[in-house]
Amino acid sequence: MNSLENPLLTLVDVLNVSQAIAKTRDLDSQLNIIVETAQKLASAEASCIYLLDKTQRFLVPKVWQGSLLNHPKIMMSNIPLTSSSRDHLTEISAYCAVTGQLVSVEDIYSYSGFNFKEFYNNDCITNLHTKSILAVPLTDREGISTGVMMLFNHTLRGPDQVEGFPVDLENLVRGVAAIAAISISNSLLLNEKQTLLRQQDELNASLIVENKELKGRISKSLQSDQIIGRSHAMQTVFALIEKVASSTATVLLSGETGTGKELFAVTIHQNSPVKKGKFIAQNCAAFPADLLESEMFGYHKGAFSGATCNKKGLFEEAHNGTLFLDEIGEMPMSLQSKLLRVLQEGEVRPLGSTTTVKVNVRIIAATNRALLDMVKEGTFREDLYYRLNVFPIRLPSLRERVTDIPTLTYYFVDKYAKQYGKKIKQIEPKVLDFLQSYPFPGNVRELQNVIERAVILAGDRCVIAFDSLPVELKERKPVEKFDSAINLENKTLKDVVGQYEADILRKKLAENKGNQTITANQLGLSRRTLVEKLSRYSLRRLDD
Numbered sequence: 001m002n003s004l005e006n007p008l009l010t011l012v013d014v015l016n017v018s019q020a021i022a023k024t025r026d027l028d029s030q031l032n033i034i035v036e037t038a039q040k041l042a043s044a045e046a047s048c049i050y051l052l053d054k055t056q057r058f059l060v061p062k063v064w065q066g067s068l069l070n071h072p073k074i075m076m077s078n079i080p081l082t083s084s085s086r087d088h089l090t091e092i093s094a095y096c097a098v099t100g101q102l103v104s105v106e107d108i109y110s111y112s113g114f115n116f117k118e119f120y121n122n123d124c125i126t127n128l129h130t131k132s133i134l135a136v137p138l139t140d141r142e143g144i145s146t147g148v149m150m151l152f153n154h155t156l157r158g159p160d161q162v163e164g165f166p167v168d169l170e171n172l173v174r175g176v177a178a179i180a181a182i183s184i185s186n187s188l189l190l191n192e193k194q195t196l197l198r199q200q201d202e203l204n205a206s207l208i209v210e211n212k213e214l215k216g217r218i219s220k221s222l223q224s225d226q227i228i229g230r231s232h233a234m235q236t237v238f239a240l241i242e243k244v245a246s247s248t249a250t251v252l253l254s255g256e257t258g259t260g261k262e263l264f265a266v267t268i269h270q271n272s273p274v275k276k277g278k279f280i281a282q283n284c285a286a287f288p289a290d291l292l293e294s295e296m297f298g299y300h301k302g303a304f305s306g307a308t309c310n311k312k313g314l315f316e317e318a319h320n321g322t323l324f325l326d327e328i329g330e331m332p333m334s335l336q337s338k339l340l341r342v343l344q345e346g347e348v349r350p351l352g353s354t355t356t357v358k359v360n361v362r363i364i365a366a367t368n369r370a371l372l373d374m375v376k377e378g379t380f381r382e383d384l385y386y387r388l389n390v391f392p393i394r395l396p397s398l399r400e401r402v403t404d405i406p407t408l409t410y411y412f413v414d415k416y417a418k419q420y421g422k423k424i425k426q427i428e429p430k431v432l433d434f435l436q437s438y439p440f441p442g443n444v445r446e447l448q449n450v451i452e453r454a455v456i457l458a459g460d461r462c463v464i465a466f467d468s469l470p471v472e473l474k475e476r477k478p479v480e481k482f483d484s485a486i487n488l489e490n491k492t493l494k495d496v497v498g499q500y501e502a503d504i505l506r507k508k509l510a511e512n513k514g515n516q517t518i519t520a521n522q523l524g525l526s527r528r529t530l531v532e533k534l535s536r537y538s539l540r541r542l543d544d
Contacts, residue, residue, distance in 0.1 A: 017034065017180070028063060031063040034049065034176070034177075035047040035048065035064075037176060038177070041169075041176065042134065042173055043155050043156040044066070044151040044153060044154060044155070045066050045152055046065060046066025046067065046153065047064070047066060048061060048064035048076070048149075049061075050093055051146060052081075052146055053078075055407065059081065059097055059148060060078050068130055068153065069122065069152075071126050074122050079094050081097065090114055092105070092150075093135055096137050096148045097137060100137045102136050102137065108120075108130060129162070132153055132164045133152055134154075134165040135149075135150050136148065136170075136173050136177045137177070138177050139181055140182070142517070144526060146181060146185070147181075149173075149180075227260070227263060227267060228404065230407065231396075231400075233396035233400045234404060237395060241267060244391050244393075245268055245271035246273070247273075247391075249391045250391065251392075251393060252364075252393070253365070253367075254366070254367055254393070255366075255395030255396070257442065257443065258444055259443045260444050260445075261366040261395060262324060264393070264395060265322070266324075269321070272362060274360075276320075277320040279318075279322045280318045280321065280322070280324065281324040282314055282324065282325055283326045283327055284330045292331070292332070292335060293334075296314050296315060297313040297338065298311050298313030298350040299351035299352050310350075313348060313350060315359045316348065319359050319361060321362070322361070323363055324365075324366070325364070325365045327366065327368070328367050329369035329380060339384060340387060342361075343384075344387070347359060363388070371389075398440040398443045398447060399440060399538070400535065402531055403531055403532065408447060409432065409447070409451060410427070412447065412448050412451035412452065413464060416452045417455055422458055422462065424455065424462050425462045425463065428463060429517070430466045431466050431468075431469065434466065436531055437514055438473065454468040501537070504523075505519075505533060505539055509534075
């Protein structure tokens with residue numbers, strides 16, 4: 001008699017899996033118990049579990065059982081959730097993880113909604129036949145997907161009678177998956193082996209794997225071990241970098257101070273046709289006009305007092321490489337015309353020389369100022385602006401990528417824990433709540449400094465506590481004003497509903513003193529959805 005026909009047997013199975021999971025803190029052991037129980041309850045031939053990696057950009061296979069999958073020639077590979085694949089979620093597991101929806105397919109050979117090529121290839125290897133698939137999301141207490149459990153071939157009536165998974169079975173398997181996800185979450189919190197350092201090691205390893213896969217997927221172009229971000233704003237930037245990386249076009253990076261413009265410039269260089277050449281960075285605000293000119297264009301012996309020998313300028317040094325001009329808006333007008341000539345003619349004339357030198361240099365410029373406004377004010381050359389603005393990329397502020405703050409926080413905690421010889425085991429949830437509500441005028445650089453200080457202050461508990469955040473940071477309470485009186489004039493229905501929704505979020509957060517978890521529960525939202533709405537309506541740190 002099967003579990004569906006005997007509710008008491010079903011209850012016993014569910015209790016058994018809960019007790020078995022509770023007895024071990026080893027994640028692999030827990031996952032094996034889960035798939036064994038789910039496979040038994042569902043009368044399935046095979047099963048597997050994918051978990052999101054630390055960057056939340058890949059589904060990583062953790063355990064798999066059954067002859068359909070357990071074959072020496074079958075390679076269970078990571079499933080990407082990055083920019084190009086997220087636009088078209090053709091993998092059933094990726095769709096299940098991202099949407100949080102259960103998916104049941106009765107016959108993969110007659111269903112065209114997903115890409116089943118991997119399973120077709122597996123069948124050719126094993127000489128078996130995969131027919132029905134049930135994909136169930138693993139979600140934590142806040143409703144956020146942590147992975148996917150997949151079951152294959154419902155064989156209730158025998159191995160030779162494979163059928164689709166019945167609807168009645170879906171709720172049972174979903175219940176097991178929910179219990180399993182909660183138990184796994186508890187185990188990760190209690191298990192000392194799952195420290196932040198180990199998590200970050202896995203993150204770094206997954207980034208290396210990701211970079212290798214990106215090299216093959218994006219014409220072997222984009223590589224970066226340091227840029228972190230899964231938010232929509234960052235995915236837009238990644239997509240632009242992927243497009244411009246293979247060219248030598250001039251790039252203009254714009255964005256607030258602290259958004260990582262030089263890091264993105266290095267990434268573009270490392271993935272460009274001139275990556276074997278030098279990458280040289282120059283801050284245009286760091287030198288007076290005369291010194292900046294000699295630094296950039298070089299000089300000959302005797303060109304001025306103290307010029308005792310010939311010196312190559314940065315353009316010559318960066319020949320067949322990349323020259324990064326940071327804070328280009330601070331460049332004096334007298335040098336802008338000379339820079340324009342280099343960009344147009346590809347040649348420089350060192351100070352004191354009567355001859356020119358041909359150079360082949362890719363230019364990446366960056367600014368935190370509105371260059372077009374400077375053009376209108378007459379403080380920046382219009383022709384130079386358009387010569388630099390060949391491929392503009394705007395880097396988002398941290399306020400526009402709030403969902404990246406937890407990942408960035410863990411990255412910096414691990415970095416400085418290693419630097420200062422500390423073993424950080426936990427970050428208080430209140431810390432992450434606060435960091436996601438703070439506006440960060442200094443962007444990623446400010447977050448990095450805050451975390452470095454917090455790691456230094458971490459005591460014997462090895463915990464990043466709320467008290468370790470700077471006092472001046474906690475005392476700064478930017479208020480997002482919102483007029484609750486809804487003005488219908490010249491507004492669409494979408495605008496009005498959005499205004500009303502933003503007002504409710506603001507008031508509810510104020511009632512809960514900024515606690516996002518409580519607010520999300522009261523409003524019937526997942527915490528991730530709440531954070532996305534706060535970002536959409538530019539609601540940051542809210543007062544009572």
